[in-house]
Amino acid sequence: MSDNAARGRMYGSELMPWAVVLVFGGFLVLFGGVWLGGTLGAAVTGSGWHPPEFSLASFGTLLTEGPGRLWPGASPVGVVAGIVLLFGAVIALCVVAVRKVMSYISRPKGLAGLRELAALAPAGIAARARDLRPSLKGRKELHPDETGNLLGDLSPNGPELRSSFEDVELDLMAPRAGKSTGIAVPRVLRAQGAVLLTSNKSDVYAVTRAEREKAGRVWTFDPQGIAHAPREMWWDILADCHTIEGARRLAGHFVASVNDDQSKKDFWISAAQNTLTALFLAAARGKASVLDLLAWLADPADRTPVDLLRDVNMIAMAEQLQGTVRGAVETRDGIYETARQCVACLLDPEIVAWVTPDPHLAQFKPHDHVLGRDTLYLLSKDGGGSAAGVIAGLADATMRAGVVAAERMGGRLDPPMTAVLDEAANVCRISDLPDLYSHFGSRGINVVTLLQSYRQGSRVWGEAGMDAMWSAATVKLLGAGLDDADFVEKISKLVGNHDVRTPSISKSKEGTSRSYSYRLDPVLPADRIRALPKGTALLLATGVRPALIRLRPWYKEPDAGTISAAAKAETAAITERAARSWSGGPPQAAESSASRWQREAVTLRKPYGG
Template identity: 40%
Template sequence: MSTPNNRRRDPGGLSSEAVLVWVGIAAVVLVVGGAYAAVHLGHRIDVSGAEVPTDPFAMFFGLLSGDVAWPAAGTGVVVALAVLLIALAVGVVLVARKITGRRTRVDRTAAYLGRGRDVEALTRRHAAATAERLGVKDSPGVPIGVTVSTRRPLFGSWEDMHIDIWGPRTGKTTSRAVPAILDAPGAVLVTSNKRDVVDATRDVRATTGPVWVFDPQAIALEEPAWWWNPLSYVSDEVKAARLAEHFAAGSRDPGARTDAYFDPAGQDLLAGLLLAAALDSRPITDVYTWLTRPTDDTAVDILATHGFRLVADQVAGVINAPEKQRGGVYGTAQQMASCLTNRQVAAWVTPQGPADHRPHFDPAAFVRDGGTLYSLSKEGRGTAGPLVTALTVAVVEAAEELAVHSPGGRLTTPLLAVLDEAANVCRWRELPNLYSHYGSRGIVIMTILQSWSQGADVWGESGMKKLWSAANVKVYGGGVSEAAFLEDLSRIVGDYDRQASSVSYGRGHRTVSQQLHRERILDVADLAAMPKGRALVLASGSRPTLIRTQPWMTGPHAEAVRASIKAHDPQAARTIVDAERELAVDDQAPAPGPGSLGGQR
């Protein structure tokens, strides 16, 4: 496969001889023009009545020969003109420094990347036209950023799927997750392993619908004021198997090797017990209790009574297996469901006694009525990741079910799912297979990762490639040091033809020749050191383009976000100062001091 070439050439630079010529021309214009203005204006001021040639050069040479008299007021005019020119030069330098001061080392490449009609499919006009066609009001699409070359804002339409790869501390939350959440017209689903996205957006989103914060590991210190029963998702053996798969994926370390027999067998056993508990309206914690009692056949009787005889036989086969084999299968399944032993987690997924009046979260009602759901978890021992994944899948599948019964087979108002830190807290194994399908259903998903390998650990190399290829909008925000990924990205961005000049001398003649050298627009080093505040966008049908990121501090909801942070973040003053300081770094401008927050310190 040939390397892409955008066929744009570097205009090159001026030779030293050309520079000297232009300097000479400028000097002549300044000297002759200044003398001409000084003589004419000086004689008018002096009211001398002297005849002065109208030809600038005739006047200048006449002045040198003494044929034209120098007026008394001419010296003052020269001084005034000099002051004016100096002031003008200083102004030009200051403006130039202000403009170039906001430029980064990669901004020069914007001239060789997408601009104008190259990114027409990502413009506000195109996104708004798509939104109007789909009947979506109040929001043209998902904001992406502003092009460096032409300052045009870019949007993903409500049919586009997104994938973002941003390294740590590169601004992915402030520049991608938060703006997308704030501008969403309908229900929003958010996953994260930090509280910042919740604190920044919850009060703003509360004006459009109810806010639900699923926080079983106390990341945002949210009390379990509501609960969700994961078994309400389980209606048959297929959904039981999917729920068991979430537990299996969430319990393994990334890239961990699995046993060819015990892992599938343990996952099948867990699926059977989940189905039994759902059929008998038991709390999900009973599943773990059964796993600690390998000879308890209660689940077998429940499954057989409800007509799931083959699943019952499967569970019975494990119970009646040789002791070592049975112990291995039960031990594997027990490890997959280990998060249920955490009482803090259990409070979010089980009723707290018969008098529990807390509202129960209904994914179907949430999708239908709108609102915002934040699902928080962190990796490591005791992670609630399997439950976060299960809740995410339950909401998305409820949205798909509603879309099937909606006009045109898509949601009337799109659902936005921002899967921040997806590889850590939402290991949805089937996501790559569903990505291209959901866009046509009005289910817009933004998957945010810290690196390519992070996604490959969860979905495998082929699954990660499938996820990347299925996304309509791909954004790379820098901070990644994986040479293979960056090399592929550099090749996709393409080359440009750099024009270079060379001078040779021979037999008393001087020869200037021009050559074209093909070079990468952005090489691996450029991509690895992408400055903060810049990102590379690759979209279907558009050339790669360089954008200036647009953090929430630059958007229309800035004051509302600050108020939300102050209301919920225990370190609000520090959080806002840090955010403003990051914006100042992005813009190459002086950072605000602590006093810029209306007295908060």
């Protein structure tokens, strides 16, 4: 006899007792179900509770003579219906149990469960909201959106999870992984206070505009025609430049729009920022216009900005600017040319019109915006000629206005302000955003920065800056399509390892022995993180083990039909405006009157009111 045959006989002898038990158990379950179901069916149909003898003979009688012998006087239909319904209920319960067991088994071991995420679950986040928002105290019932920002549902079948109003968020996902549909749109739609959104596309704008109009006024800052929105507002770009800090911040935004790495500023970039700071300060203090500032840049020999600084007793700044002007011609021209490149977008009359005072249009005032429920859309293109510096300046001014308002309220905005910085690395390069992250959270300003990858952020803010933003973000979502091998490997290590038990079976003539060994495996290997399905994300929250969540796209929510209809109407309007623009059709009435006023009232070197 061969070894295989001997081994087969040994296995068969070992399995035989289990086969007998399995057959007997199956028979017991079958007959028990028939016995109980038939008795219940007979009782329900009016024959009373008269169960037959629970024996093999009863089962044989049922098979040979039918249910009438076991349940005399009972309706055969009722008996059969009782048996069918009982087995159906048992099968349904088994299916539910199997699904729950399979979902538990399929969930990666080592990730956070509901118990560990209790602070983000509905009850925990509601209690946190009452502590953070004085306006909610005393109210028994709270709408879920009043308690926190929706993150998604705990995978696979957990409850919804929300971040608190003091959390700041950093989300990394590849294109088409759900950043807009699962994060940006829901945040804007569900926001309780003022909203700020930056983007280089019109999709979020089209979906959310109609709904946000129900909450408050919608301000659309679209200098490059992303949504082809008519110009119905203007922002005083020099409003915050009356101080050196404000002027330097605005200059930094324009410099950041052309400098790919804020950690690597060469001489020309730094000198250009200093020069722009002086010119912005001179224009603001001297009540000059942006067009005057451009004229000063075009003619470094113009002493007007120096004189304006001296007139307002900014002597040191005036001397510094004069020193630059009187320096070596090659150095001076290099500094001024770099500065001109930084503000080149303002040479476009379509862009500069949005930041030039216009008595025919409403003025956007950040300090008023943060106190209400209005919405500000900041739209700009990527690449050369973009208005990224202007967008970053307005976004920064609005968020800093929120900080001032929070300080006046006792430290925190109520209701909180929502700032969704979509495509932040392309259209909203606020150079010190990593340093402001934790500060914004403590002021009730919920900042959500959306990036395509960690490396994209490093190119803008440098490795140190991106590390600072990563550390300051109290909530991080990592979605599908992260292809940076080094970063994904770091995340795998951050998620951690878990023990994996490996059985080892030994067989001999004496019998079978089983032993177990343990090894450490990653909870989520790098390849599994990279292959996360679309619509899911890895949640990293401060003080909690990582968890997998399912995003909640806006189009799967109960009110998606109404929102979708409004989005289609807005998209059609954008298409119509775009066609009219491309065909050279007539401009909007407000645009036309504003342009006429600008041509009549704005002249180079002539301050407003002069």
